Amino acid sequence: KQEVTQIPAALSVPEGENLVLNCSFTDSAIYNLQWFRQDPGKGLTSLLLIQSSQREQTSGRLNASLDKSSGRSTLYIAASQPGDSATYLCAVRGYNTDKLIFGTGTRLQVFP
Amino acid sequence: DGGITQSPKYLFRKEGQNVTLSCEQNLNHDAMYWYRQDPGQGLRLIYYSQIVNDFQKGDIAEGYSVSREKKESFPLTVTSAQKNPTAFYLCASSIGVGSNTEAFFGQGTRLTVV
Numbered sequence: 455k456q457e458v459t460q461i462p463a464a465l466s467v468p469e470g471e472n473l474v475l476n477c478s479f480t481d482s483a484i485y486n487l488q489w490f491r492q493d494p495g496k497g498l499t500s501l502l503l504i505q506s507s508q509r510e511q512t513s514g515r516l517n518a519s520l521d522k523s524s525g526r527s528t529l530y531i532a533a534s535q536p537g538d539s540a541t542y543l544c545a546v547r548g549y550n551t552d553k554l555i556f557g558t559g560t561r562l563q564v565f566p
Numbered sequence: 567d568g569g570i571t572q573s574p575k576y577l578f579r580k581e582g583q584n585v586t587l588s589c590e591q592n593l594n595h596d597a598m599y600w601y602r603q604d605p606g607q608g609l610r611l612i613y614y615s616q617i618v619n620d621f622q623k624g625d626i627a628e629g630y631s632v633s634r635e636k637k638e639s640f641p642l643t644v645t646s647a648q649k650n651p652t653a654f655y656l657c658a659s660s661i662g663v664g665s666n667t668e669a670f671f672g673q674g675t676r677l678t679v680v
Contacts, residue, residue: 485664490671497572497656498671505666543608545669552597552616552663553624558608 456481456548460557467564473531475560477544482522485547488554489518489529492541501542502529534564569593572657572672578680579644579651587642587675589657596662598640599669602626603654612655615640616662644677652679 457480467473477487486505490498502511502518504527510519517530527544541561545554570591579585591598597616601609611624615634629648634640640659644651654676660669 485667488669495654495674495676497673498658500668500670503666503668545609547663547667547669552614552660553611554599554658554669555611556601556609558606 456546456555458544458546458555458557460542460544460560462560463558464561465563467534467562469534469536469564469566471534471564473534473562475529475531475542475562477527477529477557479525479527479546479555481548482525483549484522485549487518487520487527487544487546489516489527490543490545492543492559494541498543531562534562536564536566539563570657570659570670570672572655572675574675575673577675577677579677580680582646584643584645585677587644587655587657587677589640589642589672591638591640591659591670593659593670594637595659595670596637597660597667598634599658599660600624600630600632600640600642601656601658603656603674609656612642651677653677 459478461476488503489501504520515532520527541559543559545556573588599614600612613632615621631643657672658669660667
């Protein structure tokens with residue numbers, strides 16, 4: 455059974471720092487991995503989708519990498535801003551299933 | 567505007583009542599999902615549907631029911647059999663299966679038992 459873990463559970467940093475959020479999964483037979491952002495009381499906003507054949511994806515200050523063989527993904531946030539404060543979730547979609555399995559998230563706070 | 571609409575945003579249920587949460591999408595997606603989110607537990611899959619008139623149980627389907635009579639609609643009923651229904655419910659959709667399948671979410675419904 456696929457299990458997804460995110461470390462750290464919470465992170466508090468000063469503005470301007472570069473950050474790395476980690477996501478690990480136990481079954482490497484995945485179609486893709488997706489990173490989401492969730493603001494308090496809101497739905498999820500898709501940030502990046504990495505297909506199983508890809509190594510990384512970039513969008514603005516965000517860069518996500520995928521190492522399928524080791525079951526790991528990282529989300530890199532460059533030059534963090536207070537507006538980046540939110541919970542970040544990763545999810546994997548497995549082969550032969552249409553399920554997205556989620557990690558428990560990393561709650562990020564960026565202070566001025 | 568394309569997207570996923572969940573309603574209502576807040577819902578209160580009395581003990582013993584059934585309530586139905588609405589989820590509508592105009593993205594022409596085949597697959598739709600319902601997740602439950604509790605503090606500190608992440609998202610757990612309740613039901614999902616890959617095509618009209620077909621759906622499968624997720625990890626925590628007990629006490630819930632769904633229907634998929636139209637491609638754009640996937641309502642979730644929380645029945646009186648669900649013993650702890652207070653939670654944040656999220657609906658999602660995607661084109662289907664495959665490596666390029668991106669999931670999109672609605673804004674959620676917060677259900678509270680009073």
